[in-house]
Amino acid sequence: MAVTHLVLGVLVLSGLIVKAYSILIVFFGVLYIIRNKNENNEAIYWSAYLVGAEVLFRMAGGMIFYELPKYAVLLFLFVGLVVEKRSHSISLSYFIYILLLLIGIAFVDIPFSESIRKAVAFNLSGPILLGVSAIYFYRRPLTLSTMMDMLFYMLLPIISTMALLYFKTPDISEISFGGDANFAASGGYGPNQMATILGLGVFVVAVHLFLKQRIFALFSMDMFLFFYLIFRGLITFSRGGMITAFLAVSLFTYYYILSRENKILNLAKYSGLLALFGLVLFMYTSNVTDGMLENRYANKNAAGNTKSDITTGRATLFMSEMGAFLDHPFFGIGVGSGKFYRIEELDIRAASHNEMGRLISEHGLIGVLALFILIVVPIRHMRKQPYLARAFLGSFLIFWFLTINHSAMRIAFPGFIYGLSVAIIVFKDNEEEENEL
16 A cells, blocks of 8 residues: 555646645545444544545645645545444543633634634634544543554655655745755645654654554565655754654653663663654755755755754744734634734734734634643543553644644644543453454
């Protein structure tokens, strides 16, 4: 299947093919979930595949509408909940979270020339997907094999994305690298989202390597995929996605070592290998970019001078959101109103890059309560799980938290991955438990 998706990366150069493919995924996904009554976790697998494919489809420009993956993943999970016969825990916290989000619709304040429906849908589709995902996965027992299969299906379209990048980007020597994120090295698509999804691919391959499960038939191919994903992610010059991946892999490594015997030996082996190969790859990539990669991560411009703002404008946006919260602390400025508030007050024409800031500014104290629920529930849940389970759950939570702080919830990935952080992973002797439920 991995080789097939390498070929798919070439085929989606045709917008017509990718448009037909995306529609077929939604159609057959719903069909299989209903036909099998979600007995074999079909909703999880189809959702994971579409989460991994979202940037690929957007990059190829072949979806019938831009937000299709978000709504399709939401549909898969909702249908799975409705048709399945198994019983599972229901979290009142996440029902409250969704209701809290809906209150903000009553306070929408945008210009008459703008579409309220589009403003609300754009800003709430990701958070609502997160709520449905959390309800679906809350304390849902998943075997380790189910988790690994899910990650594998998520990786397949990322492999296609990597292949498409190869054909859509110029030769590295022809790309002009500077002190900013690079669209040319991202295949002409947004570097932020591209680095996010490539970073996810790095994490998935790392987990497969740790647990000695193959993606391709040859181990050497898996290692090549791992390093090539890192390389492609680094040359996007978008730091958020790669730093997030590094921290997620580091946390997974930490808990994985704690779950094993001979912890000191494993610590030296895994940490040493990660540090060595990571340093070599970073130095190589910095060399092929004429040292610009090092400048980028050191917050320097092309001339080597330190920039005044390490956040590339995100701090300014966040401070404007905190200002909006102070002006309207109780119910916020209303869903979708943040963009127009910044235009009117600060003449800044930019959408929020920080979901926490957007939630607080547009929902006020209700948004603060919603954030409290999102952070406290998975942390309390995780503390009761064994070390290897924490390796997965903690990494998922890090992916969600850091992604929404540099890329908001523009793609389905953070909403879906958050839900996984409240699942229960069962091992070996407990695997029969999932099948009995």
